[in-house]
Amino acid sequence: MVYPLIDVLRAVAALLVLVYHVTTLGQWQLFVEPIWGLPFRQGWIGVDLFLVISGFVITLSAAKDHERNPHGFVRRFMTRRLRRLVPLYALTCALYLFLVRPEILTRPIGQVLIQIASHALFLQNLSPYTHGVINGVTWSLA
Numbered sequence: 001m002v003y004p005l006i007d008v009l010r011a012v013a014a015l016l017v018l019v020y021h022v023t024t025l026g027q028w029q030l031f032v033e034p035i036w037g038l039p040f041r042q043g044w045i046g047v048d049l050f051l052v053i054s055g056f057v058i059t060l061s062a063a064k065d066h067e068r069n070p071h072g073f074v075r076r077f078m079t080r081r082l083r084r085l086v087p088l089y090a091l092t093c094a095l096y097l098f099l100v101r102p103e104i105l106t107r108p109i110g111q112v113l114i115q116i117a118s119h120a121l122f123l124q125n126l127s128p129y130t131h132g133v134i135n136g137v138t139w140s141l142a
Contacts, residue, residue: 010053016046093119096135104133 020043022028058081066073097104105112118130125131 006053006057010050013046013050013053016049017043018046019043020046089122090120093135101134 020041024041024043062073062077065076104115107115115124115130115133118124118127119134123130124133
């Protein structure tokens with residue numbers, strides 16, 4: 001079964017988040033204060049919607065793959081997910097570390113390695129010490 005409008009719904013979700021960041025975080029008073037600007041301040045709905053859509057699409061794709069070839073499904077699924085997520089995750093963490101928070105690199109080497117390892121393993125949210133240090137808005141297994 002194909003859902004041709006799913007990308008339209010994804011675009012709506014992304015636009016909700018974008019508009020929220022531009023209007024609320026940019027402190028556009030025209031949208032921040034009045035009651036009619038309320039829809040522009042609901043960016044969290046876009047995040048939730050995007051996560052639900054992603055879960056639906058990933059599950060649908062995984063179910064079709066499992067139905068076609070159940071042998072080795074878990075390995076194929078995890079390999080595809082990691083190939084898709086890790087490069088961009090690593091890039092955003094590196095850019096954040098070098099361009100936004102380079103002072104982290106001036107800490108003692110043990111602290112730097114703990115931060116990098118916890119983020120590389122997607123476990124940074126398990127500890128207040130590592131939570132949100134390198135690009136706080138990233139994926140985590142925690």
